[in-house]
């Protein structure tokens with residue numbers, strides 16, 4: 001039986017999607033083809049997204065003609081599920097700063113800002129640390145970078161391993177903080193308490209006792225921010241190479 005919440009749909013299957021690289025190109029909007037595929041899927045399954053970004057950014061990408069993304073998806077999980085909605089209604093969540101405490105946060109952010117200041121990279125923009133509800137996002141180039149500047153940074157980072165070295169320095173400096181450092185996007189990495197990866201979102205769906213939980217993501221390799229939920233025994237993981245690949249697999253699984 002489906003629960004009262006989903007009584008209009010005769011399905012016990014949940015399909016969850018990562019956002020960047022899976023539903024949309026990084027930081028860009030849904031294509032008309034993806035909108036049609038999701039509309040069709042929502043007739044056959046319960047549908048949600050699990051993004052690493054905050055809800056404002058994800059909403060910019062997933063809203064269709066001014067609609068609200070939290071209404072267009074059955075489950076909306078931003079910041080790995082630390083911000084969570086079910087059928088448009090907010091679910092309880094926790095916060096990064098409550099977990100860490102101001103006294104431990106301050107040395108961490110001070111170290112990060114010093115490290116960024118000392119980095120010699122071709123260009124720097126603004127917003128090097130973004131403080132979110134469930135995590136802190138750190139970007140050596142800065143979050144205000146344009147799409148072109150992002151791509152240039154990503155290529156430069158691939159060559160020089162800047163983010164990897166930054167993460168290593170943080171792990172060595174704060175070994176007892178209980179934090180995970182996740183390089184999930186193009187220009188930044190996320191910092192959150194151990195266990196607050198995308199599997200965090202799964203606790204919000206447990207009560208529905210779904211028969212199958214599918215997860216689609218592009219960063220499903222070890223170290224990628226989709227790895228934990230992709231390989232979790234509670235999910236059936238699908239590794240995709242692009243939004244077009246997501247549409248292709250959906251057509252096979254849900255004809």
Ligand code: M1P
Nearest residue numbers: 020052053137184185186187188
């Ligand atoms: O969803 C993946 C990542 O997307 C953004 O990363 P970047 O700006 O580096 O491309 C960030 O919102 C990050 O938090 C998130 O994990």
